[in-house]
Amino acid sequence: MRKKVWCFSIRSLLAAAIALSGFLVLPNSAAAQASKSANLSGLASVSGMVESAKPFQAAKVYFRNAEKRMLYMVYTNGGRYQAMHLFPGNYELNVQAKGLESDVQKLVLKAGQTATANVSLREASAAEQRRDVEVLSFDGIYPPGPGLVVARKTCIYCHGANFLPSKHWDEKQWNSGIDYMTGKDNRQGAMIQPNEMSQSEREVLVQYLVKNFGPSSKTRAVKVETEMPVDETKVGKAMYVEYYFPTDPPGSGINDPKYAGITDEGPFAGRRVSQDVHFDQQGNVWIIDRGFPNRLSKLDPRTGQFKEYLTPDPTAGVHDLTIDKNGIVWVPENEGVPAGQLKLDGFNPKTEKWEARYPFDPENVIPAGTVKHAQSLTIDSKGNIYTVLILGSGLSRWDRETKKMTTYPMPSPNAFPYGIVVDKNDNIWIAEFHASKIAKFDPKTEKFTEYSPPTQPALIRRLNVDSK
Known part of the structure; x- marks a missing residue:
């Protein structure tokens, strides 16, 4: 039988990857396998209800332990949540769902304790939702035309759709960026190969970028048109644990x-x-x-x-x-x-x-x-x-x-x-x-x-x- 080699393009990776920077994220199932012989009686668990005037699904429930430099996260299932095997200590509890946020609660967990903590959600503030960024459809940010055709094959397919609208560059800056991506003063070599963009295509691209992402443009982001499907009955059984690096x-x-x-x-x-x-x-x-x-x-x-x-x-x-x-x-x-x-x-x-x-x-x-x-x-x-x-x-x-x-x-x-x-x-x-x-x-x-x-x-x- 022919062997199958599975490939993942950067586009699928951007949709699915978790970025790690200064901390480590582990699914609880993996951590649990590593600690089968550990004495779980010395740990604690928490469960409760999350209520809201507006409907929500799979809210994220966070438990932050500053002393241990750890964070636990579980999803709700039908408004209920359960977090297992937490280290004893002082915690900050808060819950987030799309457009919704809870106030932060203080929580003290003791070894062997089974605690209950119910939470109420409210509408998230503008700061919490980052409303300083204008969210539009792809077509609302990227007008069709020859410039978009070149941008797709040289910029967007690698950097993603939100990179260009985050810039506010003039013609000189865009030309400098393109010079770098085609190999000028770039010790990594050309990211855009000569056969991928002609000189005439470059000129069209620069005009397009200056017109739509120039100095007077607003910071925008592409709207998620279709939400990723979430099965509460499955994600509600999972736990994510973050271990933050020690502070130097x-x-x-x-x-x-x-x-x-x-x-x-x-x-x-x-x-x-x-x-x-x-x-x-x-x-x-x-x-x-x-x-x-x-x-x-x-x-x-x-x-x-x-x-x-x-x-x-x-x-x-x-x-x-x-x-x-x-x-x-x-x-x-x-x-x-x-x-x-x-x-x-x-x-x-x-x-x-x-x-x-x-x-x-x-x-x-x-x-x-x-x-x-x-x-x-x-x-x-x-x-x-x-x-x-x-x-x-x-x-x-x-x-x-x-x-x-x-x-x-x-x-x-x-x-x-x-x-x-x-x-x-x-x-x-x-x-x-x-x-x-x-x-x-x-x-x-x-x-x-x-x-x-x-x-x-x-x-x-x-x-x-x-x-x-």
Whole structure:
């Protein structure tokens, strides 16, 4: 039977993804599996009714514990809710539904307590609903015409429909932005390829952007025409738990003066940025912190306690991690220190030390002068580790037996390889973000095969392989 490889374009990801920034979100079912042996008698539960003069469905009930730096959220089902297995402590309780909000209640939970807390909803204020942003239909924001055709295939399909109306740029600013996206002064390379936009199309695009998203334009957002269907009977059984990173004290972590000069890393400078969550065999959760300094964090969801470890080069940049069958946590450096000398780092949780470091592309297969940036990785059945070079357009393989790193150029130039998975036959499947293709690498022949999906451009970021 032919294997099926599931692909997710950026458009579907934007609709479904949960963004993590400074905190970790876990479904309670996963946390519960990690704590089957925990003594639940020391925890508390809360249930109650949520009332409103206006009808609502699947309201979100929040319990915020500032001392533990945690937040629990459950949905209502028929106006009722139940939150299980909360740590004892002081909580702030509030409820939100579409256009509705409750006042914040103080709540103290004790170990073993089964508490009741009923809540009333009122109409949310303008500030709570962000009415400073004008919400319109797509057609109300984007007038039809040749400019929209170009904008769809160069801007909207990647940034989403709400990016352009958030800008208020003049012609010079829009031209500068387009220059950057076509590769000028962009160390990541061209995001808009030469064959994707002609000079005449660019001129049409600039005129369209200035006319509709110029300095005098209002901040607008596209109205959600069709609400995502919600089955209260199902979501009412779920719980989401957020674990917030510890705050760095003065002079430490993001407040350390040695990292104060890092200001050109956009959203990663001066803050904690969590990414890539993995469970180990003991039920602990390992997370990458992309802020500076770069850190590897371990969370015990049974206690809510974090333990953190600086990476060997805390300014090298990090993105993903994976854990092998021996429990070693593997983290690829994005660009290395100095830039271009990136490495694959291995952390041993038993010794709490970084015990392995292997340079990517030691034979300089990727042409000299090319920016290299390692990102996603996967492990095959033999323990070999495959990492994509999203910048540099390569695939690196670390051989567990020989400890040798081998690099292969991707078949398409500037492919921007992003997601990577392995199938049951140890074939490696790669999402080529810019090339809008899926690549298969056969380790036996060391050859690539590319597949183009029917919808173009596809912008495939992540992919997965089913059991067949």
